[in-house]
Amino acid sequence: MRWANMLELRAISKTFGAIVVADAIDLTLASGEALGVIGPNGAGKSTLFNLITGLLRPNSGRIVLDGVDITNLSPEARCRAGIGRSFQIPQPFDHLSVFENLAVAALFGGGLSEADAIQHCGRMLDLTGLEAKANRLAGSLPLLDRKRLELARALATRPRTLLLDEIAGGLTEAECHELVETIRTIHAEGVGIIWIEHVVHALLAVVQRLVVLNFGKVVAQGVPGEVMRSREVETIYMGVPA
Amino acid sequence: MSVESIPIPASREDRSLEVPVWQMRVGTRLSRIAAVIGVVVVLALAALPAIASRNLIQDLIFVLTMLTLAQLWNALAGWGGLVSVGQQAFVGLGAYALFAGIVMLGLDPVVAIPLAGLFAALIAAVLGPLLFRLEGPYFAIGSWVAAEALRLICAQFKSLGGGTGMSISPGELSQMVGLKTVQALLGLRPAAARDVLVYWLALALAVLVTLGIYAFMRSRMGLALAASRDNAAAARSVGVRTARIRHALWIAVAFATGMVGAMVYLQKARISPDAAFSVTDWTAYVIFIVVIGGVRTIEGPMVGVLLLWGLVTYLAQYGSLYLVVLGSLAILIMLFMPKGVWGEVARRRHVQLFPTQRWLARSR
Numbered sequence: 001m002r003w004a005n006m007l008e009l010r011a012i013s014k015t016f017g018a019i020v021v022a023d024a025i026d027l028t029l030a031s032g033e034a035l036g037v038i039g040p041n042g043a044g045k046s047t048l049f050n051l052i053t054g055l056l057r058p059n060s061g062r063i064v065l066d067g068v069d070i071t072n073l074s075p076e077a078r079c080r081a082g083i084g085r086s087f088q089i090p091q092p093f094d095h096l097s098v099f100e101n102l103a104v105a106a107l108f109g110g111g112l113s114e115a116d117a118i119q120h121c122g123r124m125l126d127l128t129g130l131e132a133k134a135n136r137l138a139g140s141l142p143l144l145d146r147k148r149l150e151l152a153r154a155l156a157t158r159p160r161t162l163l164l165d166e167i168a169g170g171l172t173e174a175e176c177h178e179l180v181e182t183i184r185t186i187h188a189e190g191v192g193i194i195w196i197e198h199v200v201h202a203l204l205a206v207v208q209r210l211v212v213l214n215f216g217k218v219v220a221q222g223v224p225g226e227v228m229r230s231r232e233v234e235t236i237y238m239g240v241p242a
Numbered sequence: 243m244s245v246e247s248i249p250i251p252a253s254r255e256d257r258s259l260e261v262p263v264w265q266m267r268v269g270t271r272l273s274r275i276a277a278v279i280g281v282v283v284v285l286a287l288a289a290l291p292a293i294a295s296r297n298l299i300q301d302l303i304f305v306l307t308m309l310t311l312a313q314l315w316n317a318l319a320g321w322g323g324l325v326s327v328g329q330q331a332f333v334g335l336g337a338y339a340l341f342a343g344i345v346m347l348g349l350d351p352v353v354a355i356p357l358a359g360l361f362a363a364l365i366a367a368v369l370g371p372l373l374f375r376l377e378g379p380y381f382a383i384g385s386w387v388a389a390e391a392l393r394l395i396c397a398q399f400k401s402l403g404g405g406t407g408m409s410i411s412p413g414e415l416s417q418m419v420g421l422k423t424v425q426a427l428l429g430l431r432p433a434a435a436r437d438v439l440v441y442w443l444a445l446a447l448a449v450l451v452t453l454g455i456y457a458f459m460r461s462r463m464g465l466a467l468a469a470s471r472d473n474a475a476a477a478r479s480v481g482v483r484t485a486r487i488r489h490a491l492w493i494a495v496a497f498a499t500g501m502v503g504a505m506v507y508l509q510k511a512r513i514s515p516d517a518a519f520s521v522t523d524w525t526a527y528v529i530f531i532v533v534i535g536g537v538r539t540i541e542g543p544m545v546g547v548l549l550l551w552g553l554v555t556y557l558a559q560y561g562s563l564y565l566v567v568l569g570s571l572a573i574l575i576m577l578f579m580p581k582g583v584w585g586e587v588a589r590r591r592h593v594q595l596f597p598t599q600r601w602l603a604r605s606r
Contacts, residue, residue, distance in 0.1 A: 079481040093472035099602040109481025122264030134602045
């Protein structure tokens with residue numbers, strides 16, 4: 001049995017002192033949906049991911065996954081419940097090899113046996129184009145490969161909901177196209193995706209719905225094309241007075 | 243409703259996997275040769291008391307106990323990222339628990355050693371949650387403060403000699419389990435036989451601790467520990483219970499450290515709070531061994547302890563100049579070989595006697 005909404009944020013608020021980074025955010029991700037999130041720097045996009053994955057606790061509001069309240073679960077328990085993420089600034093395990101970075105994710109987050117984890121990691125390295133560098137230390141990778149590693153490691157946890165934080169930034173046109181294809185493949189397998197991205201054309205090639213965040217609030221959401229033409233987006237990005 | 247009750251959709255169920263495409267290996271041919279040599283060395287060391295002088299046995303007790311402490315600190319700080327400068331707390335607690343067991347409870351010393359380890363582990367389990375609220379340098383200082391506090395507490399026990407310490411008379415140790423056998427076997431007087439017995443115990447513990455740490459680092463929990471050290475937030479985000487792993491490591495290291503303390507002071511038969519809780523003897527030297535030998539390797543502490551032994555042996559006659567040389571050497575090695583002597587050899591020659599990296603390759 002599946003719920004219509006796999007992930008629900010109900011009136012999530014978070015403040016750092018006087019600064020409001022999430023202001024009563026209501027957000028749902030339907031089962032297998034691909035959702036894009038845009039917004040200016042400091043709008044609270046990465047904070048949103050930290051709230052969903054549990055690295056930050058909200059001041060108020062609930063987070064519900066498949067009908068279960070996960071607001072008080074630890075990040076590690078949320079990962080095992082099926083939420084995988086990539087970090088905007090890559091956070092590799094520097095002294096472990098690329099393969100070992102994935103292996104720890106597959107064994108713990110993915111709950112796989114060692115034999116299954118090896119095969120799963122191999123497939124994910126193949127999918128993300130990192131197989132040739134599987135045995136290099138993650139700390140020795142150039143930035144683009146670190147970004148690939150973020151995606152590969154998140155996939156190694158076998159997520160049902162995948163949170164991607166600006167993974168297309170800095171890619172060439174060809175690399176960006178490849179990445180879009182990879183994410184489409186993942187999405188086609190039934191994985192729900194929330195993708196924060198400034199490279200809007202890559203985002204629009206994948207997502208079915210778009211949310212615009214500003215000052216910790218959802219200011220617009222809906223069909224991507226319409227949202228991009230909306231007054232709110234124009235105001236934020238072009239400075240056109242509302 | 244708990245997490246376990248979340249239904250698992252089809253996409254997360256195990257698909258029946260096809261023929262394995264990838265395979266993983268850890269060992270190398272060199273590591274298998276090293277294993278054989280290791281067995282031979284351990285057997286030779288075990289047989290050594292038959293021919294060795296009492297002086298050499300006492301030196302080797304120093305080498306083996308320092309090696310064990312170095313391996314334990316390397317596991318804690320090198321692999322676990324828990325840079326403690328308070329490990330003397332557990333040496334001291336183990337030593338005091340041993341003396342308390344012998345003097346107050348009338349236990350046999352050999353039986354008291356594992357109990358001393360358990361006592362140290364118990365205190366570590368209580369201290370852990372407090373110290374883990376601190377991170378990095380604050381944790382280091384906190385662990386030192388905790389050790390100092392424990393030293394002061396131990397000095398309050400009048401029945402254990404208070405601040406000046408106490409000795410155990412040879413008579414009390416003469417009935418020790420195994421002592422008569424060793425005396426008969428090697429034809430030794432009780433005092434020399436006690437050294438041999440402690441030497442064998444220290445050898446056994448050094449081997450067990452080294453192999454235990456090696457097996458742990460190659461296991462899935464070792465992988466999780468290394469991930470937690472490199473990036474705790476990322477490790478939690480891929481499903482690793484970082485706090486639990488660190489706490490378990492901290493307790494296990496304290497258990498073995500307590501047993502080392504008990505063995506060292508069983509051989510010395512004299513204890514004082516200042517000696518048993520000495521930050522220089524039980525932490526500074528230990529860090530020196532690991533840093534000059536090579537952090538995060540099993541070989542590093544072995545190389546480091548032999549270097550320290552050599553320096554102690556040949557420089558002891560120069561008095562305090564010896565500490566100056568030791569300090570200068572540590573600084574030079576840190577500057578020019580940041581990975582330590584063994585780390586440098588491993589980097590240049592690509593040799594690893596105890597490899598831990600998991601290599602992935604396609605099967606065909």
